[in-house]
Amino acid sequence: MKASDCKNLLFTFFLLTVLPFTNYAQQNDVLLTNSQAFEVEAYKDIDGTPYYFEKWQQGKVYSKDAQDKEEQLYFLNFNGYTKSFEVRKDNRFITLDEKFYNKIIIETEEDGKKKNLHFKTNAHPIYKNRFMKVVFEGTDFVVLQDFQKRLVEREKKSYDSGIIKIQEFGDNTSYYLVQNKKAKAFKLKKKAVLGVLKSQSGALKDYVKNNKLKLNKEIELVQILGYYEQLNHPNSTVASNDN
Numbered sequence: 001m002k003a004s005d006c007k008n009l010l011f012t013f014f015l016l017t018v019l020p021f022t023n024y025a026q027q028n029d030v031l032l033t034n035s036q037a038f039e040v041e042a043y044k045d046i047d048g049t050p051y052y053f054e055k056w057q058q059g060k061v062y063s064k065d066a067q068d069k070e071e072q073l074y075f076l077n078f079n080g081y082t083k084s085f086e087v088r089k090d091n092r093f094i095t096l097d098e099k100f101y102n103k104i105i106i107e108t109e110e111d112g113k114k115k116n117l118h119f120k121t122n123a124h125p126i127y128k129n130r131f132m133k134v135v136f137e138g139t140d141f142v143v144l145q146d147f148q149k150r151l152v153e154r155e156k157k158s159y160d161s162g163i164i165k166i167q168e169f170g171d172n173t174s175y176y177l178v179q180n181k182k183a184k185a186f187k188l189k190k191k192a193v194l195g196v197l198k199s200q201s202g203a204l205k206d207y208v209k210n211n212k213l214k215l216n217k218e219i220e221l222v223q224i225l226g227y228y229e230q231l232n233h234p235n236s237t238v239a240s241n242d243n
Helices: 001-029 190-195 198-211 218-232
Strands: 055-065 070-079 084-089 092-095 102-108 111-120 132-137 142-146 148-157 162-171 174-179 180-187
Touching: 132 218, 142 218, 180 190, 190 198, 198 218
Parallel strands: none
Antiparallel strands: 055 070, 055 102, 070 084, 084 092, 102 111, 111 132, 132 142, 142 174, 148 162, 174 180
C-alpha cells in the first residue's frame, strides 16, 4: 500500500470515529453548545441584580433531541436582562443556547416545602426561543411568567459630589395567558388578571371577594387559575407545576 493511500485511510478512519463522538458530545454537554462566555462581575457597578434566583440553583437541563431524557445537573440562574439562562461549572460561566435545549427543571424550597419550577421554550406563540416559567398549565390554557429586568437610570444624593446618576435594574416582568395559540399579556394586578379571564368574570369576581384576594402575588394567581380551571373543566385533576 502506498504511503498516500495509508494516510487517506487513516484520515477516513478519523472522520468515521472521532467526529461522530465530537458531535455527540456537543449535543449532550451544555457547555459545548455555546461559546459565549460572560464576565462574572459584569454588573458590579449597577444597583440590584438581573438574576431570578438570589443564589445559583441546581437544575436539570433537557435537550430538544433527547426525547425528554434528563441531562446532568448544572448550576443555573436566569438573567432577566439578557433573557437567557446562564450556566456555571467550575470556573466557567456561559450563556445557555436555547437552540439545543427546551426545558429546565429547578428544585427549590419555600417555607420548608420543596417545589419544582419548570422553564420551557416554545411555550409562547411568538417568543418561541425564550425560556419562560410555567406558572400554571390547565386543560386548554397555560400561564407563563416572562421574567425581565431593564436597566434604568436615577439620581441619588451624594455627600461628596451632590447629586449623582446611578444605574439600577428595574423589574419588567410580565405574565401571559396562552390559549388557542394566542397570548394575552397581563401584570400581577387584580384588574389585569380578571381582564384576561373574561369568560368566567362573574364567578371569579365573587371568588376574589370571598377569599379576599389582591392578586398581586403569584401564589394568589395560581389559586385563582386553579378555580378558573375547575369552572371550565369540573372533572379536571390538573395541578400547578409549582407543586
